[in-house]
Amino acid sequence: MKNPFSVGLSGGIGSGKSTVADLFAARGAAVVDTDLIAHRLCAPDGAAIGAIRDQFGAAFIDADGAMNRAAMRDRVFSDPAAKQRLEAILHPLIRAETERAAQQAQGDYLMLVVPLLVESGDWARRVTRVLVIDCPESLQIQRVIQRNNLSEAQVRAIMASQATRAARLAAADDVILNDADAGALLPQVERLHALYLSLAAKMSQRL
Template identity: 40%
Template sequence: MLRIGLTGGMGAGKSTVARILAEHGAVIVDSDLIAREVVAPGTEGLAALVEAFGADILAADGSLDRPVLAAKAFADDEARAKLNSITHPLVGKRTAELIGAAPADGIIVQDIPLLVENGLAPFMNLVLIVDVPAETRIRRLVEFRGVPENDARARIAAQATDEQRRAVADVLLDNSGPEGAVEPVVHELWERRLVPFERNLRTGTAAEAGAELVTTDPGWAAQAQRLIARLRVACGGAASSIEHIGPTAVPELPARDLLDIRVSIADAAALDGLCDALTASGFPPLAGGANDAEPGERLHGSADPGRPAIVRVQVAEQGGS
């Protein structure tokens, strides 16, 4: 299954994009909803919070009084760590259950407000960022949600910056236009990238790049870094280094729109297991001998039709002069 990370700043319209994707057939896993579900009345999560923070965190109807809990849990680092130690494992367990229940050919969209802040981007096959300028988001929060302007500005300032989100964005969805303007963009994304990506991932098929040379793309370096971050997760401790190489690593030269990544590993015995891990992570093997493989080199591609790549897995030379 394909795992998509979806995030954006407060007021960006992330829920709108999630709704459109759900209408196309995506399985939505909403972190905010899960966080509320695991501490609903009658759950082990709420019982654990009461034991840790006291019965006064309960409202009259037995539900969690969130402002009271926040006042206690965010009073100091120790209290916040206690809260996280209770809720995070429960959220993780429920998230895993929902993902595990999805069909094998499913496209999972994980709606995670703090995806960037928690460093989760490399664990997704693709990251979608709903992008709206901060001033527009503040206006929306004030006008449509009734949030006081000072509060809106403080909340936005406490989140990741627009630049930090854009750095992890494989797809930047501009939702600053009129209502409904983003819908055809999401539809095209679904048909032309997400559905083929899922199919390629499931069948172990690498996406092909065009043969023609293109002018230098200033985004190549950032795109390569996002792939490298995913490859580090897939390789675990097996990789001694992962580098962006080849023509796209030379900014002033035209090249095929094909990222070239070299993964060096120290142990030749790890090659077979690494091949399976890369395939499961969206980097399926290429046919033997394709693309001028060097002796002892394993070639993988990218299943993402929006970002073709060659991943060259090589055993690093030991010793030296």
């Protein structure tokens, strides 16, 4: 990216980050999604698979050679030390791949989708603005149960490991409320896209 203006998009599980990111991408933003990068790293022959097998054993690799997500989810949410070990494997790889993708991205401005942006202060410092996708916690739970076929207890455990809704809102420069249908998202996206184009143009002029 020639223009250094960047937006860090974040939000809790089930808030609709991917949906909103797709709307910005359709309008010309260069979107780099760290969740998609993490999935590629943990796919068959992904760069993280060898280290995951070494650290956790073959039981955490499925028959296709990818990380066994269900087994790993159960492990890390019951064992904080295991969560730290997994993060020690993934986070440096995600960071390196994100930097590479950002350098190659083409668009009006860069948007990094980072689910744990607020939890990791380092990510927040690396973007120009923080955009949080917000919705009621009850709606998060409903969406994730429907999407991932998890129990309410599992969803609540995931949410408990993330920043609180209040903490995310406190860290936000901009907020999109995603508590209705796509039609309610569009005017919010359009308003912020226009703002980001303006800010990116001003930053470019100062270079």
